[in-house]
Amino acid sequence: MSKSHVIMDDAAIRRALTRIAHEIVERNKGIKDCIFIGIRTRGIYLAQRIAEKVSQIEGIEVPVGELDVTSFRDDIAGKDQSGKEKNGFNDLNVHEKKVILFDDVLYTGRTVRAAMDALVSKGRPQMIQLAVLIDRGHRELPIRADYVGKNVPTSKYEEIEVTLEEIDDADQVVIGTNGGQE
Ligand SMILES: O=P(O)(O)OC[C@H]1O[C@H](OP(=O)(O)OP(=O)(O)O)[C@H](O)[C@@H]1O
Numbered sequence: 233m234s235k236s237h238v239i240m241d242d243a244a245i246r247r248a249l250t251r252i253a254h255e256i257v258e259r260n261k262g263i264k265d266c267i268f269i270g271i272r273t274r275g276i277y278l279a280q281r282i283a284e285k286v287s288q289i290e291g292i293e294v295p296v297g298e299l300d301v302t303s304f305r306d307d308i309a310g311k312d313q314s315g316k317e318k319n320g321f322n323d324l325n326v327h328e329k330k331v332i333l334f335d336d337v338l339y340t341g342r343t344v345r346a347a348m349d350a351l352v353s354k355g356r357p358q359m360i361q362l363a364v365l366i367d368r369g370h371r372e373l374p375i376r377a378d379y380v381g382k383n384v385p386t387s388k389y390e391e392i393e394v395t396l397e398e399i400d401d402a403d404q405v406v407i408g409t410n411g412g413q414e
């Protein structure tokens with residue numbers, strides 16, 4: 233990114249995740265039959281962090297899984313469809329569960345579409361909800377998030393970069409220009 237600035241620091245991310253944890257509990261009237269699934273890469277850590285907060289609020293553990301959507305994408309040329317069955321989850325049963333998907337950034341919506349395709353290939357969830365840290369707009373599909381850490385109106389020439397302690401140096405969200413027009 234040629235020019236960038238921080239739009240969420242670690243405290244802002246922590247507060248947003250705490251709020252989302254409370255919203256999830258409120259909307260689902262508890263956490264019964266819910267499972268959390270984090271989309272690789274950073275959605276996994278967001279799912280784990282929010283699950284931890286939800287367990288503290290409700291006193292019950294929520295199952296957390298992870299999902300690699302690569303072979304379900306519609307925007308990767310030459311993807312190997314035969315990988316579909318191998319792809320995916322650790323062995324969580326999604327059938328009749330309230331599945332809450334987690335990702336760091338929601339942009340075109342194509343990653344989430346692929347995730348829903350992956351989910352329904354495994355069973356019939358009772359419902360699917362979506363939680364994201366950042367919604368930057370520019371959807372190309374009719375997809376919206378149920379829980380949003382921060383709405384960030386962007387231009388297509390900007391980029392959002394989320395870094396998380398588990399795999400990056402620090403918890404931070406940065407917006408920058410991607411070299412195109414501003
Ligand atoms: O709504 P979309 O247009 O699909 O964009 C959002 C996706 O883009 C990023 O993933 P990326 O493909 O960069 O992979 P990463 O999470 O492993 O960095 C981000 O983590 C979301 O998953």
Ligand SMILES: O=c1cc[nH]c(=O)[nH]1
Pocket residue numbers: 337339368390391392393394
């Ligand atoms: O700006 C963007 C767009 C998609 N995914 C990201 O992580 N950032």
